[in-house]
Amino acid sequence: MKTDKNQKSRGSDMALIVTVCLIIMFAGIAGGAAEKKMVTVKGSDTMVHLVSHWAEWFMKQRPDVEAAVTGGGSGTGIAALINGTTEICASSREMKDKEKQQAKAKGVEVKEIVVARDGIAVVVNPQNPVSELDMEQLGGIFTGSLTKWNQVGGVSDKEILVFSRESSSGTYVFFQEHVLKNKDYAVKAKLMPATSAIIEAVASDADSIGYVGLGYAQAAKDKVRVIGVKADANLPAVMPSEETVISGKYPIARPLYLYVSIAAREDVTAFAGFCLSKDGQEIVRQEGYVTVK
């Protein structure tokens, strides 16, 4: 009799456990947000990380404002700005004339702000005699159509070991867009979890090639060799540096933009202002981009 009762209470306990599980699950959905001024930033996936960091710091300085950051691509962001569904658009490309006209037609006058610059250095092992490559060769190496060093001016007939960042990285996407011309990376490309891992691998393996943010390349100069990049086979090779990135001579670089409406609210312009401030630009540097000032 007694054991029966025990079993029964055990059964009801289990039911209780399951109920609690469900309550926990749904509690998250029901939770609402308090009233705050909302600044939404939409656009470039490459910039999501950077903009999120800005938003975090901005919200610390302005507790009355809540900044929401979403990706979706530069084009999506620009469209959202034109349609008035976002206050700020983060874009890794310039707004097209057509888009500007569309905005005008909707009565939106936009302001373009260059908030950071993005430059990627290509690195090889110091033993490698190759000191420059053009964009086409780089594209071939990273898509896997060029597989031997002697096909691109090297002496070794060994296979090129391609090191890339993980697909979650903005650098991965940028490199894919600009150097691979939107083709897929070679299946054999090794995806490293961090830039430091690329530096380590390239430093130790003689036949390797990899790409890293400009800041990292400069810090690791004694371990790996940064090579010059030719925009075209006939043009001279350009070494990446802050100057060549800013002047636009270095081909694997681009400015990063924020677009806001001229008639934007005060808290929106304050966000854009924060990005250009000393703190904002410090975040740019920490994220591995080149500052604009």
Next chain:
Amino acid sequence: MKRTWKEKLIEKSLKWTATLSIVIVICIFIFIFKEAVPFAKKPGLGELFRIRWAPVSPLRESFGILPLVTGSVLVTALAMLLTIPFGVGSAVYISEVAAPWEREILKPFIEMLAGIPSVVIGFFGLMVLVPLVKSCFGLATGLTAFSGGLLLALMAIPTVTSISEDALRSVPRSYKEASLALGASRIRTIWRVTVPAALSGITAAVMLGAGRVIGETMAVMMVTGNAAVITFWPFESVRTMTATVAAEMGEVAFGSDHYRALFCIGIILLAAAFGLNVAAQKVLGRYRMGK
């Protein structure tokens, strides 16, 4: 009267703390399934059987988990190939051959190996093991499945040794005594009597070790090179399921196909680890019953 009320309260709260882990496991199961299920509708489960894992692609996203599964299988198999002789061998030595003072030193040290955080082992692997593998085998790079297997073996050996040793020690003395009395040598007794008698315990130990290996992430991600290639050659780079989830989850767009695909990988991992654990418990249970 008051005392019984108090006791009941204590009993209840103890029962709740004990069942909390069950609650958490159930929550995890529900959550992972909830996030993965929409993948079956769009783009469909067939997408998972493609041979290419290219979740970020301007041309066509491809979520074939085959290279990831073969990567995990290869690394786990290599790790177990190395773990079994070393783990079982040291268990035999500790329980059957070693003098008591040797056992006092060996056992805690082997168990200490299990306590080293995996990222530390991974760092050790990246800095020491990878260059070593590269020069020993004359490879272009040491970032291979073999390096991953080697590191994981390092992490699985303590588990396997410890449980196998328990199994060996609980073989009844009478078995050994009977064997020795029949004139069998010590080595013969160990290999023909003690080890076979403890075999189910050792099997369970190996399965639990494999469970740990298949779920290990950090160390593998650091040393295997993470290229999603379908291969069974140990000196090639591979990408494991765990490393894929860890590397891609951080930046994936919430609710996207890619996000759902990662949860599908989670289900496979969960099923594999769960299956191995249940099988090990079954084997271990049978061995205890048989005693």
